[in-house]
């Protein structure tokens with residue numbers, strides 16, 4: 001899918017003129033909702049009930065009309081089933097099915113189309129490096145290879161953090177580890193009680209899907225692959241159901257990333273670096289062994305080789321790493337090994353998502369995919385900004 005209107009017109013008119021008209025109507029409708037969501041919900045942190053349960057915010061929430069699913073909403077605009085899928089599958093980027101995820105997430109394809117999809121020279125790691133540089137310029141210090149064991153509280157107040165075997169006194173702590181993990185593992189049972197957020201409650205929350213990632217270093221280049229290639233399963237709806245049920249799909253949807261197309265720093269001359277991403281169920285839906293995933297990864301590579309004519313892909317592989325939901329859990333402390341944290345259902349969005357400021361404990365703040373506003377790099381960065389503003393609000397008046 002291009003972000004060039006001339007090419008898009010060709011694509012949608014190939015369905016029918018009604019599809020093109022529906023597409024333009026969808027853009028108008030969703031852009032209006034985006035402006036509303038941006039000003040009233042995304043860049044807005046919720047501290048107390050009155051921040052959400054007030055007439056203005058409730059009216060704006062109703063105007064979002066987000067009670068149907070992404071797919072059903074798209075269906076209202078666009079008659080062609082394939083084009084409906086083309087504009088609603090993007091909820092998978094935040095780990096929720098388009099058939100059950102709230103229709104407000106139809107904002108995602110609109111953002112791709114109107115604001116473009118961007119590539120950072122050197123990959124996402126360069127963005128992390130840039131944030132690190134800026135943080136240090138502002139006077140921050142970073143201690144690497146250190147595990148936070150506990151956020152220490154005294155009554156209703158944060159007093160320190162336990163890092164490795166040391167306890168460091170602090171006035172405030174911003175936790176950007178996965179919220180459900182943090183509640184269960186970083187808060188003492190007493191603090192959980194005060195915060196009214198127990199492991200039992202956390203277990204009842206809904207969790208996004210996970211991903212299988214196949215990282216490949218390949219002694220070959222594949223010009224037929226663009227930077228981003230998405231292959232949808234022939235039975236897309238059935239495929240999404242399989243993911244939710246924790247079944248490894250026999251005909252999966254998958255995404256191939258080919259950064260060597262734009263950037264020669266990813267691999268030696270003539271070679272390329274690829275990754276294949278397959279959405280799969282999280283560890284709550286099923287536990288699949290590493291061995292089974294390794295076999296499955298091979299089937300997916302064969303499938304990509306066949307479907308995109310990637311001659312000899314299997315035999316050109318020099319490096320292969322298979323990353324599974326278990327590793328999201330063991331390496332990043334993501335509960336149930338999700339790739340996108342808490343599922344962004346209606347009841348886990350906006351005011352109903354974990355807030356950036358703890359409800360009851362002073363000096364405790366949350367940022368990251370499982371807290372408000374949600375998953376995805378720009379949104380997580382916004383989450384960090386909202387948490388920082390909450391800290392400023394509490395400490396600047398002292």
Ligand SMILES: Cc1cc2nc3c(=O)[nH]c(=O)nc-3n(C[C@H](O)[C@H](O)[C@H](O)COP(=O)(O)OP(=O)(O)OC[C@H]3O[C@@H](n4cnc5c(N)ncnc54)[C@H](O)[C@@H]3O)c2cc1C
Pocket residue numbers: 146147148149176177178211213277331332333339340367368369370374375376377378380
């Ligand atoms: C395969 C994949 C592709 C994606 N592609 C995109 C994309 O193209 N565009 C986009 O916008 N988003 C994308 N996302 C989503 C995006 O990457 C995430 O939503 C975002 O990175 C989450 O940020 P975070 O800070 O909440 O969590 P993380 O990036 O996981 O950071 C949390 C960090 O906390 C650390 N941590 C946890 N517990 C402790 C502890 N006790 N002590 C010390 N450290 C701890 C973890 O190790 C981790 O490094 C993608 C996600 C995946 C999985």
